[in-house]
Amino acid sequence: MADYILETKDMGISFGGLKAVQNVNLRIEKNQIYGLIGPNGAGKTTVFNLLTGVYKPTAGTFYLDGEELKGLSQEKINRKGIARTFQNIRLFNNMTVVRNVMVGLHNHPDFKCSLWTSLFRLPRHFRCEKEMRARAKELLRIFDLEEDRNNLACNLPYGKQRKLEIARALATEPKLLLLDEPAAGMNPHETEDLVRTIKTIRERFDMTILLIEHDMKFVSGLCDEITVLNFGTVLAEGETKKALADPEVIRAYIGG
Amino acid sequence: MVIRMKFKKIKWKHYINYIVIGIFTAVMGSMSVFGSMNASALYLLEKIAISIILAVSLSLVVGFLGELSLGHAGFMCVGAYLGGKAASLLTPSLGNGILTFLIALLFGAGAAALCGVVIGIPALRLRGDYLAIVTLAFGEIVKSIFQNTSKESFGGAIGLNTPRFDKKYLFIIAFVLVLLTLWIIQNLIRSKHGRAVTAIRDNEIAARATGINVTKYKLVTFTLSAAFAGIAGVLYSYSNYTVQSAKFGYNYSIEILVMVVLGGMGTINGSIIAATLITFLNTKLATVLTGDLAVLQNLFYAVILIAIVIYNNAPALKSFRDRYNLSAFIKKYLKKHDDPSHVKDDAQKWDVVPTKIDMNEVLSVDMVPPEMKDSMGKGGKK
Numbered sequence: 307m308a309d310y311i312l313e314t315k316d317m318g319i320s321f322g323g324l325k326a327v328q329n330v331n332l333r334i335e336k337n338q339i340y341g342l343i344g345p346n347g348a349g350k351t352t353v354f355n356l357l358t359g360v361y362k363p364t365a366g367t368f369y370l371d372g373e374e375l376k377g378l379s380q381e382k383i384n385r386k387g388i389a390r391t392f393q394n395i396r397l398f399n400n401m402t403v404v405r406n407v408m409v410g411l412h413n414h415p416d417f418k419c420s421l422w423t424s425l426f427r428l429p430r431h432f433r434c435e436k437e438m439r440a441r442a443k444e445l446l447r448i449f450d451l452e453e454d455r456n457n458l459a460c461n462l463p464y465g466k467q468r469k470l471e472i473a474r475a476l477a478t479e480p481k482l483l484l485l486d487e488p489a490a491g492m493n494p495h496e497t498e499d500l501v502r503t504i505k506t507i508r509e510r511f512d513m514t515i516l517l518i519e520h521d522m523k524f525v526s527g528l529c530d531e532i533t534v535l536n537f538g539t540v541l542a543e544g545e546t547k548k549a550l551a552d553p554e555v556i557r558a559y560i561g562g
Numbered sequence: 563m564v565i566r567m568k569f570k571k572i573k574w575k576h577y578i579n580y581i582v583i584g585i586f587t588a589v590m591g592s593m594s595v596f597g598s599m600n601a602s603a604l605y606l607l608e609k610i611a612i613s614i615i616l617a618v619s620l621s622l623v624v625g626f627l628g629e630l631s632l633g634h635a636g637f638m639c640v641g642a643y644l645g646g647k648a649a650s651l652l653t654p655s656l657g658n659g660i661l662t663f664l665i666a667l668l669f670g671a672g673a674a675a676l677c678g679v680v681i682g683i684p685a686l687r688l689r690g691d692y693l694a695i696v697t698l699a700f701g702e703i704v705k706s707i708f709q710n711t712s713k714e715s716f717g718g719a720i721g722l723n724t725p726r727f728d729k730k731y732l733f734i735i736a737f738v739l740v741l742l743t744l745w746i747i748q749n750l751i752r753s754k755h756g757r758a759v760t761a762i763r764d765n766e767i768a769a770r771a772t773g774i775n776v777t778k779y780k781l782v783t784f785t786l787s788a789a790f791a792g793i794a795g796v797l798y799s800y801s802n803y804t805v806q807s808a809k810f811g812y813n814y815s816i817e818i819l820v821m822v823v824l825g826g827m828g829t830i831n832g833s834i835i836a837a838t839l840i841t842f843l844n845t846k847l848a849t850v851l852t853g854d855l856a857v858l859q860n861l862f863y864a865v866i867l868i869a870i871v872i873y874n875n876a877p878a879l880k881s882f883r884d885r886y887n888l889s890a891f892i893k894k895y896l897k898k899h900d901d902p903s904h905v906k907d908d909a910q911k912w913d914v915v916p917t918k919i920d921m922n923e924v925l926s927v928d929m930v931p932p933e934m935k936d937s938m939g940k941g942g943k944k
Binding site for chain 1: 750753755764767768769771772775782
């Protein structure tokens, strides 16, 4: 069990009588890029919401690196090591780019600084701020956002906003990164750039990534394994090429 | 050389308000202590200090946490009554000195902070308008509770009499407290904790997903803001000699909110300026308009408010401001005269322009089909 970074066991949720997602068994190994695909309304984002604590699973459970995280709050799950981005970008719009990343560093053990230290401006506060800013800049450099660091987040172009959201999620030093439709609304040029970025993240941070995506070219070019959801249940899973060739999957997407 | 380097590093922008208020206090203080100032001027200065503390502390909740609170006068009321009561109880044993004042201050601030926690708890579940109504109700409840106390405890409807303090010095203490308020609140805002608070304002869902403890920061902000309102309340009780609960109604909360909104959400300096101006105008209008004209005071006040709001938001005035903007003019002037670097060659940026068309591909493709080329060539020769 401990071989898997993320393992879900018969995880599901029902809202009243509606079984939104049921019997999801994901097994993600370390350093994998794992895809979660399916037609609209299949329950992909619901799975993400279950994994990040927005919803609590009503059936089954899930483990991160062997530790059961079911029932914890969003903040706690993030601190345990799951970070995410959103389908519709959610940045701190009225803050500068570098500050967005610094919020991500908030709970980092290297920058511990209590409320009282900050309120009375003890020396530790200054050291902590300086180091946080330096670390945030380092992260921005990896994402090629360093030049924009003093711009407001809302003034960035779309592709850069996506990148910033990923940078902020990575700042929390997660074990597993969840990307919810990272390529949605991007032009081919930006998508290409994103593929490069995601590959860099995997190598550089030794990161495990679970992503939702509709762009099949993107998925087949990037993911090692995928799970296909339809109507809240698993339709197919396994190696990307094989799963995509599954007749059930083709029928779900194209119909017939 | 080294000293100059360090000197340059200090961000003057961050300290300008301390410096201005510090100099103002020093000048006014020396005028009061060594010269003489009339009672009404001293009273006005005290009122300004109280307004600044109230506006800055409310700005923390409204401008930085992004929650609408309409009960700020309620917190002030708690501070005024409990601080005033503590002062009048302590005066026989400790005398009417600075020690009594400080204890009353701590007591008032503590009591108000406790109320802040109580209001902070519903703030975790309620958002926007609903929270505004809860805070509004809180203010009214506090007001009526103190109105219905017995004469011996808090004076009921007649009000609570509080000890007198030397007026010559009170406003200096008040402005020192303004500096303290500014120091604490700006320290909070300019730290990682303040960043967490603004993150909650900008996007609560994202803040949670980034691991920010939303519960903690909402409670901290409400408590801190309430504590400073309590301090303003204690100052008020000292400045007025008597505390009457009718003063702390809904209208007063709105007046504080207006200061914050006029100053600009999320700017501390704006709140300070707006608080000063509104308090000054209110007091001056009350002295100018006497007799039958007294009713006009509220009218003028309202007209000024409307004018400022229009000035800030009307499109025509906006373009006017942009055209005759002082800072833009200065920038333009400076650039024209000594900085040619603003003329940038951004040619190298072309390869990062997000576009569906690959420029190299477009340029490499021969646009003219070969058969056309033939005829074109011939045409040229003819």
